Amino acid sequence: xxxxxxxxxxxxxxxxxxxxxxxxxxxxxxxxxxxxxxxxxxxxxxxxxxxxxxxxxxxxxxxxxxxxxxxxxxxxxxxxxxxxxxxxxxxxxxxxxxxxxxxxxxxxxxxxxxxxxxxxxxxxxxxxxxxxxxxxxxxxxxxxxxxxxxxxxxxxxxxxxxxxxxxxxxxxxxxxxxxxxxxxxxxxxxxxxxxxxxxxxxxxxxxxxxxxxxxxxxxxxxxxxxxxxxxxxxx
Ligand SMILES: C[S@@+](CC[C@H](N)C(=O)[O-])C[C@H]1O[C@@H](n2cnc3c(N)ncnc32)[C@H](O)[C@@H]1O
Numbered sequence: 001x002x003x004x005x006x007x008x009x010x011x012x013x014x015x016x017x018x019x020x021x022x023x024x025x026x027x028x029x030x031x032x033x034x035x036x037x038x039x040x041x042x043x044x045x046x047x048x049x050x051x052x053x054x055x056x057x058x059x060x061x062x063x064x065x066x067x068x069x070x071x072x073x074x075x076x077x078x079x080x081x082x083x084x085x086x087x088x089x090x091x092x093x094x095x096x097x098x099x100x101x102x103x104x105x106x107x108x109x110x111x112x113x114x115x116x117x118x119x120x121x122x123x124x125x126x127x128x129x130x131x132x133x134x135x136x137x138x139x140x141x142x143x144x145x146x147x148x149x150x151x152x153x154x155x156x157x158x159x160x161x162x163x164x165x166x167x168x169x170x171x172x173x174x175x176x177x178x179x180x181x182x183x184x185x186x187x188x189x190x191x192x193x194x195x196x197x198x199x200x201x202x203x204x205x206x207x208x209x210x211x212x213x214x215x216x217x218x219x220x221x222x223x224x225x226x227x228x229x230x231x232x233x234x235x
Contacts (some may be wrong), residue, residue: 001142005006008079012131013216015183016035019025022140022205023200023203024109024149024199024200024203024207025149025173025187025196025198025200026184026187026188026197027188027191027198028188029147029191029196030035030051030147030217031097031123031125031146031147033191034145034146034191034194035097035098035175036053037087037191037192037193038098038100038101038193038194039098039099039100039103040080040192041099041194042098042101042103042104045078045079045081045101045104046079046081046104049141049194050214051080052116052219053141053216053219053224054081055219056140056169056218056219056224056226057081057082057085057140057169058085059216059218059226060138060140060167060169060218060226061082061085061086061199063216063226063228064136064138064165065084065134066087066135068089069089069090070087070089070090070091070135070136070175071090071091071093071133071134071135072086072090072091072092072134072135072136072138073090073092073093073094073095073127073133073134073136073137073138073156073159074092074093074094074095074138074139074140075095075124075127075137075139075142075152075156076096076139076140076141076142076145077094077095077096077101077102077105077119078096078098078101078104078105078141079101079104079105079108080094080104080105080106080108080109080117080119081108082140082214083105083108083112083113083114083117084108084112084215085108086116086117086205087115088114089116090116091116091118092117092118093117093119093120093134094117094120094126094199095119095120095121095122095127096120096121096122097121097122097123097159098117098123099121100157102121103194105119105206106119112183116202124142124146124152124200125141125146125147125148125151125152125155127155127156127158127159129159130157130158130159131159132151132160132161132162132178133159133160133161133162134159134161134164135160135161135164135165136160136164136165137156137157137159137160137164137165137167138165138166138169139152139156139167139168139169139170140169140170140173141170141195142170143167143168143170143197143199143204144170144171144172144197144199145194145195145196148167149199149204149208150204150207150208153166153204153208153210154208157210157216157229157231158206159224160231161233162232162234163230163231163233164230164231165228165229165230165231166210166228166229166230166231167226167227167228167229168226168227169218169224169225169227170199170224170225170227171195171197171199171223171224171225171227172199172200172201172224172225173197173198173199173201174223180198183197183198184197184198186198195210201215201225201227205227208217209223210229211228211229212229213226213228213229213230214226214227214228214230215227
């Protein structure tokens with residue numbers, strides 16, 4: 001099933017990695033903290049994180065050439081901002097651990113009359129699905145939010161079917177030394193508005209054991225990345 005336009009990445013592009021977990025970000029968070037932040041953000045999320053991050057969301061779903069009947073899991077579905085964009089002939093499951101964010105998502109689904117989406121409350125680090133369940137497992141703007149991105153990636157990979165796609169849309173630490181230093185400095189503050197500003201992409205990929213088939217820069221400015229991985233058919 002050819003689900004994506006794939007652009008191979010050069011070996012020296014983004015995947016030379018650190019295996020030091022503390023090096024992924026200078027900031028540590030716990031689920032309770034993140035949950036409290038998003039319970040508060042729910043009312044204003046679409047206004048504050050809606051338009052700025054939307055081009056990346058649109059691009060990710062345009063790349064997602066899902067065959068009719070495909071099963072798609074959105075991890076960290078939030079207010080359901082992506083939900084109206086998924087093909088109506090696919091089965092969508094959206095999970096999130098924030099009841100306030102999920103409430104907004106449920107309102108949106110009802111308002112728009114969307115019938116191909118199930119919304120479930122669940123921790124991304126402990127997905128309640130069997131191995132090899134979904135054709136596409138997609139985490140838009142989630143992986144720099146969670147306490148343990150490597151564990152979440154392992155769960156996403158586990159529930160993805162062999163030959164299926166595991167996709168991350170996220171901001172990662174810049175390769176520009178000045179920007180990178182600034183991102184490390186602000187990361188302890190940005191967690192209070194919902195994300196770590198300094199997650200290291202090469203380190204994350206190496207620790208998660210993922211080798212992407214493509215990494216594309218998205219949004220304006222192009223500080224976010226759309227990272228697409230394919231689960232080995234032999235896995
Ligand atoms: C930045 S929002 C992204 C929302 C949406 N995917 C988007 O495109 O805007 C991150 C979402 O991840 C959820 N989240 C954070 N940690 C989580 C976890 N461990 N398990 C499930 N959801 C989590 C938050 O509640 C929030 O709704």
